Amino acid sequence: MANRIFGKVFVVKDNIDTDQIIPAQYLMYLPTVPEELEKLGSFALSGLPESSYPHRYVEAGKTKTIYPIIIAGKNFGCGSSREHAPIALAAAGCKVIIARSYARIFFRNCIATGAVFPYEIQDEFPQEIHTGKELIVDLDEEKVIIDNHFFALKSLGDAKAVIEAGGIFNYAKRSGMIPLKS
Template sequence: MDSIIQGKAYVLGKNIDTDQIIPAEHLVYSLSDPEEVKLYGKYALSGVPTAEAGLPEGNRPFVEDGKFESEYSIIIAGPNFGCGSSREHAPFSLQVAGAKAIVAESYARIFYRNCVDGGFVIPYETAEALNKTVLTGDELKIDVENNTIANLTQEKTYTLKPLGDVYNIVMAGGIFAYAKKENLMGS
């Protein structure tokens, strides 16, 4: 199991809700048709108002126009990430867009559970307001075993709250895949 997640940061503010993560008008695509699934990636985080996003250098979109995947694989956010409705499409769209991890001060409970239960994206928590120091485009490296995130661009390292079994569940593909892999399901 690879315990390092490395990639570019995409920095957001606080209270990013599920309508901002995947706007309701994009919930019409099939979850089983590979061509339509790509559209969830294309429209991931397309509902974030630029004033709330706090993005430098012209408020760069998460996914560039005409693309289906983002160049950013680690999302840095403030408190209450994923608030709003309970749609599972939100963490799914981030996964389709190429996000590997989210590091936020806190999460809406249902969004956090959807990330883990569906095996979509690793939801890390931090006690520090990293969205105030990390910049969009910074190169980050998460060390899962040591619960740290290094900003390679700024040469700073921060502590993350331990994941417990969350990492293994997400990496297995979700709660049911994990239970099956660990022989936790009765026959």
């Protein structure tokens, strides 16, 4: 059985910065404290302008999103280099982001934290992709399935194993780069 993520997508435009992903006033929540991590996730993408995004990523009063997949334009995660951004998205329930391109630091933070899979699309998505559309992301074959049509994702290569391990430190421990404590 393939390793797949099924679900609704949340579609965002180009140049979504880290202040839109997790506004600075919510950085007081500590991701290492479970209750605070949940609260941090409840504010994921709350910095998006309401005039451009009629649907909220996380509904008011909730801590989890109904959108495990984000479809983004170019330069997703630009702005400041905050590790909280991919962590907040994951805490809200995001599993994968598929973008035209990423800000380098955001992409690196996704891998280092193991929070979400940051894929880039190789093809153009069909115009009818909208917030709420359901699709499948096949992580093994690194492709998207929409209404029985397939769209290739750029491979994450060796970084995929780091994300699957839960981040760079877990990967280093599992692969023997960091000795386990006896």
